[in-house]
Amino acid sequence: MKLHELSPKIPKKDRIRKGQGNASGKGTYAGRGCKGQGQHAGGVRPGFEGGQTPLLGRMPKKRGFKNPNRIEAQVLNLSVLEEHFKDGEKVCVKCLQDKKLISKNETKVKILAEGALTKKLEIGSDLLLSATAKAAIEKAGGTISEEK
Numbered sequence: 001m002k003l004h005e006l007s008p009k010i011p012k013k014d015r016i017r018k019g020q021g022n023a024s025g026k027g028t029y030a031g032r033g034c035k036g037q038g039q040h041a042g043g044v045r046p047g048f049e050g051g052q053t054p055l056l057g058r059m060p061k062k063r064g065f066k067n068p069n070r071i072e073a074q075v076l077n078l079s080v081l082e083e084h085f086k087d088g089e090k091v092c093v094k095c096l097q098d099k100k101l102i103s104k105n106e107t108k109v110k111i112l113a114e115g116a117l118t119k120k121l122e123i124g125s126d127l128l129l130s131a132t133a134k135a136a137i138e139k140a141g142g143t144i145s146e147e148k
Contacts, residue, residue, distance in 0.1 A: 073108040073128055076101060078136055079115025092124030117142070 019030035032039045037050075047054050076096070084099050085091060093109055096102045102109055111123070113132035120141040123129070129137070129144065137144060 071108055071128075073110040074102050075110050075112050077112050077114040078117040078133060081111070081121060082115060082117050082119060085119065085121055087119045088122070089119075090122040090124065091127065093126045095124075111137075 016026060017024070018026040021027045029039070037044060044050075047056060049055070080101060081091060084101060085095075089095075093102070093107065096109060097104050108128060109126075110128040110130065111133045112130050113136050117136050117140045120143075121137065123137060123142060123144045125145045125147050134144060
């Protein structure tokens with residue numbers, strides 16, 4: 001067997017060439033119907049509905065605004081810190097990931113002031129804090145490191 005003798009098991013079908021004259025058997029209207037816009041070569045653009053308001057125009061538009069600079073942060077409450085951390089322990093993003101309190105793909109974490117805190121915790125600079133959570137941590141005797 002030589003290279004020029006190879007052929008596929010299922011031979012490729014020839015495409016049907018419409019509009020090649022009446023003798024071809026696919027002539028006259030060539031499957032395009034009689035008269036009108038669809039008969040001509042250009043046709044109409046996708047989504048055109050013959051002058052009727054197209055579907056995309058009839059759909060309701062979504063209102064509002066998405067801020068491109070918004071910082072998405074995973075939230076944690078003080079009650080969660082109270083439950084999972086011991087007195088004097090350091091709280092950072094890595095510690096929270098190790099205890100499976102946050103998912104690993106989220107890097108920004110914000111602590112909110114829901115719940116009571118009685119333990120003196122050392123909060124890392126990689127965490128975001130609400131003003132009331134910051135006050136509650138300092139009131140409990142905890143420290144917040146500021147270096148970034």
